[in-house]
Amino acid sequence: MRSFIIRLYEDRIPAGHAPVYLPRMPRSVYVVQGGITVEFSDGTQHQRQESAWVGQDPIALVAGEEDAVLWRWELVAPDAPAGTLRSAPGATSTLKLQQEIELDSQFDWLMRCDRVDFPPGGVALTHVHQGPGIRCCLKGEITIETQGKTTVHPAGSAWFELGHAPVLAPTTEATDTSFIRCFILPQGCRLRSSLRYVLPEDAGKPKRQHYHVYGERMLTLP
Structure with a gap:
């Protein structure tokens, strides 16, 4: 068994904000309000309200013409630093919930x-x-x-x-x-x-x- 932490954040990114960069890790990003463009290693995808992106690449979140509210789940090692948005002074990130989990290493x-x-x-x-x-x-x-x-x-x-x-x-x-x-x-x-x-x-x-x-x-x- 291996231990991990699953976290859920609520991110608020104002319209027109500079791109927000997030490191490589398993994550899901659900758009509660507004819209966001996700840039990843081999492409770009626009996510409108009530849609979600799932992946593991390092990404950039690019704001649109409306304020965006996102729910962002991440799976990290137990000693990983907080995943709040950094170098994004106009945006806010709030940890809604986190939980330690164990995954059987015999499964993918x-x-x-x-x-x-x-x-x-x-x-x-x-x-x-x-x-x-x-x-x-x-x-x-x-x-x-x-x-x-x-x-x-x-x-x-x-x-x-x-x-x-x-x-x-x-x-x-x-x-x-x-x-x-x-x-x-x-x-x-x-x-x-x-x-x-x-x-x-x-x-x-x-x-x-x-x-x-x-x-x-x-x-x-x-």
Whole structure:
């Protein structure tokens, strides 16, 4: 087993700001508001609102004509320095959540960024995943019941899921709920759902949530 830290930052980059440079490491960048251009080793990609970039290259974040709000996940070694934006005086970076994780060195791993959408009153029935990750509520409200604890997460609130610990996740009746997720999975999960239902009777029940995968990348671990 090898230890790592998964971190989630919220970055705010003003319109027209000079490029912000970030070093090589596994990361996902989700655009909450505005838009951003990502420059990487062999190309450039514009990311509009409600899209995400996933990769491992050193990158530059190039501001557009609107202020941008980003959620940025990074997977780093336990002794890595803080990943706040440096040499970017007009931008701000806030650590929302970090968590130490252990990854089995006998597996190869990938990073996936996706979105889960629920109608009012939707619920993710008791389930596990094949790897750990950090989620952040985009809109609505979701309750996470796991390991004997219950926490409620409104829009902007982040939480960690271990993966192999069962989770039951009902959402509010008042409105739709969505969250963005970045998690680390064995490469065998490529293009496949990592979810497994714990209770046999839940597997055949109708599921009201919808999933959208923004991207996944095979990892060379730091």
